[in-house]
Amino acid sequence: MAADASLMLEAALEQMDDIIAGSKAVTELTNGLCELGSPIDVGSLQALQLAEELRLALELQEDGDRGREALRSRLPCSTSHALLEWLERGTSPSNNETHQERLERLEGDKESLVLQVSVLTEQVEAQGEKIRDLEASLEENSDKLLSTEEMLQQELLSRTSLETQKLDLMDEVSCLKLKLVSMEEEQDPAHRDDKQRKAEVPKPLSPCLPPSRHPSLPPSGRGSISLSFYPSFFLSCSLSPSLTQQNHVVVRACKTPVPYMHVHCVRIKRTQSGSFRADSLPHGDFKRRGVRSTTGPSVAHMGDTAHDVNTPFSKWSCDQVCVWLEDYGLGQYIPMAKQWVSSGQTLLSASPHDFEKELGIKHPLHRKKLQLGLHAISSASSETSAKLDHVWVTRWLDDIGLPQYKDQFHEARVDGRMLQYLTVDDLLLLKVSSQLHHLSIKCAIRVLHANKFNPNCLKRRPGEESQPSPSEVMQWSNHRVMEWLRAVDLAEYAPNLRGSGVHGGLIILEQSFNEESLAVLLSIPPQKTLLRRHLATNFHSLVGAQAQRDKVHFLESPGYAPLSTTAKVRPKKLGFSGFSHLRKKRPDDSTDYVCPLEPLQDESLRNGTRQPRTDLGPVQDGDTEGREQVGPPLC
Secondary structure (H helix, E strand, C coil): CHHHHHHHHHHHHHHHHHHHHHHHHHHHHHHHHHHHCCCCCHHHHHHHHHHHHHHHHHHCCCCCHHHHHHHHHHCCHHHHHHHHHHHHHHHCCCCCCCHHHHHHHHHHHHHHHHHHHHHHHHHHHHHHHHHHHHHHHHHHHHHHHHHHHHHHHHHHHHHHHHHHHHHHHHHHHHHHHHHHHHHHHHCCHHHHHHHHHHCCCCCCCCCCCCHHHCCCCCCCCCCCCCHHHCHHHEECCCCCCCCCCCEEEEECCCCCCCCCCCCCEEEEEECCCCCCCHHHCCCCCCCCCCCCCCCHHHEECCCCCCCCCCCCHHHCEHHHHHHHHHHCCCHHHHHHHHHHCCEHHHHHCCCHHHHHHHCCCCCHHHHHHHHHHHHHHHHCCCCHHHHCCHHHHHHHHHHCCCHHHHHHHHHCCCCHHHHHCCEHHHHHHCCCCEHHHHHHHHHHHHHHHHCCCCCCCCECCCCCCCCCCHHHHCCECHHHHHHHHHHCCCHHHHHHHCCCCCCHHHHHHCCCCCHHHHHHHCCCCCCCHHHHHHHHHHHHHHHCHHHHHHHHHHHHCCCCCCCCCCCECCCCCCCHHHHHHHCCCCCCCCCCECCCCCCCHHHHHHCCCCCCCCCCCCCCCCCCCCCCCCCHHHC
16 A cells, blocks of 8 residues: 555656646746747647647657657557648748748759859850950050051151251252352452453354254354353353352353354343343344343343442442342332432432332331441441341251241341341241240340351351360251250150251350250150250250359249240330330330340350340441441331
């Protein structure tokens, strides 16, 4: 009995423990669910308690898996199915997808991903092919660019050499023309006239040559012969405007000996008017010191109008004055001068208004040129600049690097004398508006003053000097500066100086012109600092220490303004006070001149040094005292 009671008590205690354990689990689960906020009723709690008891009972099975298996076999099928359905439904996905469906879906996703990977792989391969093609095209274009640059460099070098040869040939032609002019000046006109008077009159040559082959042969029995009979026997001299003096035609002997043919000279003269008539000479007769019958309006005889050097200009006849106008480069006004001028005194006593009204001189620089020439004749002053004609001035513009103004200067007939009295208004009238070009012309005129207007003072070719002095650099032409750039390894930028107005005088004499100005004119980019530093080093070595100190001092001065290569010179606006130009200016009132210069500055210019500029009138080579202004007020 005691044993049975013990067993019953033990079983009761175990049930109590199970109940207590189940209550704790239900309490914990209830607390957890309540924390989640889910609504729980009493039936649900009982179901949860029973499920927990089932779990505990299964865990307490002594036989382990065998006991659980036996217990499962004794469980009714409906109960097991209900529990399985309840458990599977609780663990099924939210979209009610079964494992098979999910597997099929994942396999489809895998296939689509594989397809996408293959497509992307093909696209990557295609892009790689395109990249390789572009790289090959880039390499090919790079090779073409390099070859094109090499061809461009060769073309630039060839063009530079051709330009150099062209300039050399032009210089040689200019030298030959100047030599021809100097040789003609050396000849004594009186000696030539005496030889012409003593020359024999050639006899007729009709017995020697058939008349049918020479229709210009005069009739037999005449004592003279037309010059047009021997067109191949003449050595034609240059009739270009560079020869303002009288040209000569020399009769050469024929290869076939012709008897009684003597070499003689016939003086002919160039004219710009068409007033010469062929019927002014006897037909078929040869007149000594006349003209050829084939010259037409380009030449006119001047043997009867040649003036005597001892005769005052005021007593010259109308023909002599016309000859002087032709020699002076104003031949286009000869027709009206023949109608108005009675003697040289007519021009000396005329006013600028008379020149415009009676001679039709509308160009103000032509009036200025005429008055400068008349002033030089009336004052009997001898100026070296008077020997430089307007054709020389056009070549001078080539030398200083301003060939673009040759047509304007040639049309205005600007000669060496006019350069002395050139004003800012004159340059504006000549369409020179650049401030840099004004400075270039001013410095070039100062170089002419320093060299007494020597026509050959500018150097066009490199000499034998290894290190030229500033006085030698001051005489460099624009072409010589370009040669210097080629010598310092800047040949590719040298062509940029054409038409810039840069010459040795501008480099040395103009304080505002420095290495930065030259770099801008050469179009050297600012980012090429090494190249600009190389240019600055050679520039400082070229100008010398004294000129460089002057430029630095000018750069540090308070009123310094950088030299602009694009700045323009504007004409002054005249107010009511501007009418003072109508009065006669004083001799020292010469602020309008482009290059006011004192005689004492000549020596300083020759030495390559600078002196403070004073606004005095230009230098007259022959007379430094008693100068009188004959510039703009006369026009």
